[in-house]
Amino acid sequence: MIISKQKPFEEILNFLKGKDKIFITGCSLCATSCMTGGQQQIDEMKNKLEEHGKTVTGTTVLDPSCHRLQVRATLKKQKVELASADAVLCMACGDGAQTVAAFAKIPVYPANDTLFIGEVERIGHFHEACKACGQCELGWTAGICPITKCAKSLLNGPCGGATNGKCEVDPDNDCAWVLIYNRLKEQDMLDTLLEIKGPKDYSKAAHPRKYVVGR
Ligand code: SF4
Numbered sequence: 257m258i259i260s261k262q263k264p265f266e267e268i269l270n271f272l273k274g275k276d277k278i279f280i281t282g283c284s285l286c287a288t289s290c291m292t293g294g295q296q297q298i299d300e301m302k303n304k305l306e307e308h309g310k311t312v313t314g315t316t317v318l319d320p321s322c323h324r325l326q327v328r329a330t331l332k333k334q335k336v337e338l339a340s341a342d343a344v345l346c347m348a349c350g351d352g353a354q355t356v357a358a359f360a361k362i363p364v365y366p367a368n369d370t371l372f373i374g375e376v377e378r379i380g381h382f383h384e385a386c387k388a389c390g391q392c393e394l395g396w397t398a399g400i401c402p403i404t405k406c407a408k409s410l411l412n413g414p415c416g417g418a419t420n421g422k423c424e425v426d427p428d429n430d431c432a433w434v435l436i437y438n439r440l441k442e443q444d445m446l447d448t449l450l451e452i453k454g455p456k457d458y459s460k461a462a463h464p465r466k467y468v469v470g471r
């Protein structure tokens with residue numbers, strides 16, 4: 257899931273300076289789970305903008321905001337509300353905001369900061385899980401990502417700086433390599449670590465990336 261966090265309201269208002277009529281979009285998937293772009297957050301944003309003298313011409317929860325065909329079709333259905341707005345405030349991730357910007361024909365402003373690909377631990381608690389490196393290593397690391405969970409993205413074991421199982425870079429975090437070692441041991445798979453990994457091919461993560469199924 258793409259984890260996002262709502263920007264400070266002052267920053268949002270600053271974007272919307274000189275724009276009086278606003279159309280608000282959200283997203284049914286990640287931003288709803290992050291509580292940054294579901295119907296409830298849209299309603300709250302609408303009330304706040306109206307308190308600050310803006311008119312909200314319409315709202316929609318895109319399903320989802322990163323799906324170009326869905327976004328185009330939904331915005332088409334609401335073309336009257338959209339056409340009467342000076343700007344769109346997009347309560348989705350950066351990808352969702354770019355998708356809306358491709359079709360809106362008026363300025364689109366992000367209401368959220370996009371943080372990372374991560375997991376929901378419990379409501380309102382998220383942690384980073386994957387950096388989309390382009391060649392997944394989980395098959396030999398017991399399902400724990402060394403690229404994301406190790407602060408140094410080490411591929412051949414620990415740096416040696418961990419204390420009591422905690423990372424030397426941020427002692428609030430467990431050392432990924434202690435976790436990997438322990439889980440491989442539980443699974444009787446420590447042999448996996450004997451193979452030295454060569455340099456990782458980070459060209460697979462060069463931006464912007466494209467992928468077409470079947471090619
Ligand atoms: S190894 Fe790469 S693709 Fe796999 S979880 Fe880690 S960052 Fe994501």
Ligand code: SF4
Pocket residue numbers: 405406407408409410413414415416417418422423424425430431432433434
């Ligand atoms: S202490 Fe562990 S998680 Fe932290 S940088 Fe070193 S190997 Fe990586």
